[in-house]
Amino acid sequence: MKTVFSPKHAGHAGNLELLAGEMLPAFEMPSRAEFIRGRIETVGLGPILAPEPFDLASAGKVHDAGYLNFLPTVWDRWAAEGRGGTALPFAWPTRGLRGDVPPQAVEALHGYYSFDGGAGFVAGTWEAIKSSHDTALTAAALVNGGERAVFALCRPPGHHAGSSFMGGYCYVNNAAVAAQWLRDQGAGRVSILDIDYHHGNGTQQIFYRRGDVQVLNLHADPMVEYPFFLGHADERGEGEGEGFNHNYPMPFGTAWERWSEALEDACARLAAFTPDVVVVSLGVDTFEKDPISKFRLVTEDFPKIGRRIAALGLPTLIVMEGGYAVEEIGVNAVGVLTGFEDA
Numbered sequence: 001m002k003t004v005f006s007p008k009h010a011g012h013a014g015n016l017e018l019l020a021g022e023m024l025p026a027f028e029m030p031s032r033a034e035f036i037r038g039r040i041e042t043v044g045l046g047p048i049l050a051p052e053p054f055d056l057a058s059a060g061k062v063h064d065a066g067y068l069n070f071l072p073t074v075w076d077r078w079a080a081e082g083r084g085g086t087a088l089p090f091a092w093p094t095r096g097l098r099g100d101v102p103p104q105a106v107e108a109l110h111g112y113y114s115f116d117g118g119a120g121f122v123a124g125t126w127e128a129i130k131s132s133h134d135t136a137l138t139a140a141a142l143v144n145g146g147e148r149a150v151f152a153l154c155r156p157p158g159h160h161a162g163s164s165f166m167g168g169y170c171y172v173n174n175a176a177v178a179a180q181w182l183r184d185q186g187a188g189r190v191s192i193l194d195i196d197y198h199h200g201n202g203t204q205q206i207f208y209r210r211g212d213v214q215v216l217n218l219h220a221d222p223m224v225e226y227p228f229f230l231g232h233a234d235e236r237g238e239g240e241g242e243g244f245n246h247n248y249p250m251p252f253g254t255a256w257e258r259w260s261e262a263l264e265d266a267c268a269r270l271a272a273f274t275p276d277v278v279v280v281s282l283g284v285d286t287f288e289k290d291p292i293s294k295f296r297l298v299t300e301d302f303p304k305i306g307r308r309i310a311a312l313g314l315p316t317l318i319v320m321e322g323g324y325a326v327e328e329i330g331v332n333a334v335g336v337l338t339g340f341e342d343a
């Protein structure tokens with residue numbers, strides 16, 4: 001299996017995040033991608049290719065123009081105000097406030113375009129975001145060109161990014177842009193299967209009123225887990241999208257037996273949609289030892305996931321999302337890929 005990967009992810013480093021009342025080094029750190037790349041080399045999964053540069057035309061069909069235009073300017077505007085550290089929002093247009101007029105102060109504009117305080121910027125963040133976007137589209141082009149499955153080793157991740165909001169370490173929704181790009185290349189229907197521990201609220205929001213892109217999410221119950229404000233089982237899509245969004249919220253402590261039942265149902269719904277291509281949002285924070293998550297999959301479960309997805313028999317783009325047990329992230333993420341290959 002080919003992998004696409006860009007060293008430019010490393011510029012997104014040193015950023016802090018608000019964790020339980022303290023500003024701490026963000027969990028979404030460069031070593032995550034390096035451990036996965038190292039494991040790919042160790043097991044000899046296949047060649048690791050650099051991304052080609054892509055324009056933002058497909059991104060512009062799933063993200064708002066004002067939002068996309070804001071992302072490259074955040075750090076410079078922050079620094080121009082004499083600030084260092086991590087550029088973070090400080091005010092959000094919540095209920096009862098105006099939500100139509102983008103303010104000018106960068107910490108307020110950042111809030112206007114965020115749903116949480118989890119998408120900070122440092123000097124190299126935009127370059128990392130763009131390289132992650134290019135990684136997903138380069139891998140999508142390989143799938144579109146006939147590869148059965150390609151791994152987009154994306155960092156930063158993307159599935160919490162909606163049409164005009166960032167958050168949860170996500171800025172441009174790599175999987176959503178790749179799905180749109182594949183549609184732009186002629187795919188009639190695309191399914192996105194999001195198996196990260198956290199609900200892909202951004203991906204759901206982007207395609208919620210569309211019937212050409214099916215979105216299936218397996219995740220921790222948003223009543224008790226981040227991102228909290230989307231991801232319930234009754235969210236089935238609206239308008240033309242009615243019936244093309246499926247959420248499988250599961251409780252803390254979920255292990256393979258229950259999790260795999262949800263995967264089975266999701267795969268059945270996916271097969272019934274008869275997509276031309278599948279985009280997998282691969283997070284491995286479902287792992288029992290993940291420091292910020294509360295599912296209980298074990299390392300041996302990850303190849304089983306890959307095998308089940310391969311059994312769909314469809315061209316597959318696998319896009320990296322989350323996973324924070326850094327020591328094991330390579331074994332678990334690449335376990336899905338080798339399981340897919342061995343099917």
Ligand SMILES: NCCCNCCCCCC(O)(O)C(F)(F)F
Pocket residue numbers: 028118157158159160168169170196198226283285292321322323
């Ligand atoms: N007490 C709740 C703290 C939640 N902290 C933020 C968690 C972000 C998860 C990000 C992710 O893993 O879903 C992604 F795939 F996007 F990287």
Ligand SMILES: [Zn+2]
Pocket residue numbers: 196197198283285321322323
């Ligand atoms: Zn996650």
